[in-house]
Amino acid sequence: MYALVDGKNFYASCHRIFRPDLVGRPVVVLSNRDGNIVARSDEAKALGIGMGQLFFEAKDLCQQHGVTVFSSNYELYGDLSARLMSTLTHFAPDVEVYSIDEAFLLLEEYVGIYPTYRDIGSAICSHVGRWLHLPVGVGIGPTKTLAKVANKLAKKSPDLVCVLDTPELIDEALEDFPVEDIWGVGRKSAGKLKNVGIRTAAQLRDVNDDWIQKVMTVNGLRLVHELRGRPCKLLEVNPPPKKSICTEPGFGHVIPDLVQINDALTVHLSRCCEKLRRQESLCGAVTVWLRTNPFRKTPGNKQPAKQYSNSVTVRLPHPTSSTLEIIKYAESSLKAIFRFGYHYAKVGVMLTDLVPADFRQAGVFTAGPDERLIRLAKTMDKVNKRYGRDTLRMASQLYNPEWPMKPTYLTPRYTTRWEDILEVK
Known part of the structure; x- marks a missing residue:
């Protein structure tokens, strides 16, 4: 289960x-x-x-x-999420972190410890509430898809627990469950299913296998089998590395200056490269884009401001995880697409063509990645992890930039910063 x-x-x-x-x-x-x-x-x-x-x-x-x-x-959310996932390991050795606030657990070994699955769900809610003061809902089923359905129904239950462990309970849950709310059914697929009269999870479960594979491919067929109680999606305790890494935070205000935009690009790229090295991958291509605010009006006559957006993708001579190597191509890309006379709202960067860190293949006209720069980047990561983010940084990162967003209602980081820890009087 x-x-x-x-x-x-x-x-x-x-x-x-x-x-x-x-x-x-x-x-x-x-x-x-x-x-x-x-x-x-x-x-x-x-x-x-x-x-x-x-x-x-x-x-x-x-x-x-x-x-x-x-x-x-x-x-704050990230730290509390880590505490939540750590707490869940007290109930099951195998935990798949699905998102910042969701996790799948395999409960097979814990049937004998608690009388029923509902007791397990209640114990999870009780312990998380007592240790972290976080309310959680628990859905339990024979497959991950049915556990998702149960979790959706648990939110309407007084004790925030729903268990689908018998055919009768599963049939009752799927009878009126909207097809668009099923995990793995997107908007387009839901539209196709509704056009042929399939509006509930029970109706989807009972469709012909050949037809569903034709309409929703093999992933749709796996979904139907999961609704029938046959596990097709196994627990991913160690999720696979990401195939791309992307970031596009907005500026605190529109910026016409290339220097500040370049600073923002350097900061964003540094964060992406940290994630790249953390999952032990190398990057083969980098994409940079720049755009204005489509909702911005001119200060005087309130007419729509001039709009501009552009992007460029550069393939690297060899895969690398060194921020120093990648930043050269990213900055050149930014200069190529930047146009004076516009007020920009966002600059974004995406790393693609990711390969494992042990991938080493020299080109015909180029050597492989510079191992010294990769080791330097990893050393910078260790220093920044110990002494604080940006203790070591690129020279193009301004010391006190004006571009970052300044949230109006931001609370202290109660659990991760000494100066923000609550004082009890």
Whole structure:
């Protein structure tokens, strides 16, 4: 049996740990640059505040009903997520971290310790609530897909636990479960299924195998088998390396200056290269793009401002993970697409054609990657991990840049910074 543990309103719940006065009150969390609403407490959902809604559209409603607003605090969320996953290992040795607030557990060895699977789910909720003060929902089923279905139903249960361990319970759960809410069914696939009258998970489960493979390929066939209780998606305790690494945070305000944009590019690329080395991969190509804000108006006549966007991809002479090597090509790419006279909102970078770190193949006209630069990059990572991010950095990274976003409602990093630790009086 598989269990899916999911943090309930995770981002909002993380803030409530350190603000217990907000329990029972509406809370929302905003995205980067405080643009959109990305998390809501149940009380905020009841007010009609939508997921992904632009914050300025809901600002009056938030003020009217006393909604507490927070900017995204990813350092806090990441640390609490790590604590959550560590706590789950007390219940099962095999844990697949699916997202920042979701994890799959394999429960086969723990049937004898607890009388029933519901007791296991209740124990997980109880321990996580007592140790971390985080509410979680637990869905348990014979496959990962059915565990996902159970977790969706658990959110409506008073004890936040749902177990689908008998054919009767599975049939009852799938009978009215919307096909578009099934894990692995996208918007286009849901549209195709509805066009032929398949609207529930039970109807999808009972379709002909040949037809579903033709419409939704072999992945759709695996999904149907999972709904029938046959495991096709095994637990990924060690997830495979990413096939690409990308980042595109927005600026705090529009920027017309190439120097500051180049600084932002260097910072973003450094973060991507750290992730690249962390998963022990090398990069074979780098893509850089630049774009303005499509919603920006001119200050005077309020007309739409001039718009521009462009991108370029450069293949490297050889795969490498050295920031010093990759930054040369990224900066040249930025200069090639930059145009004066525009106010830019974002610069992004993506590393692709990733290969394992032990991949060494020299070209006809080029040698392999410079091993000294790769070792230097790894040494910088160790220093920055011990003494703090950007203790060692590229010379093109400004010491006090003006481009980063400045969240208005950012809370302290209570669990990762000494100066932000709460003081008990």
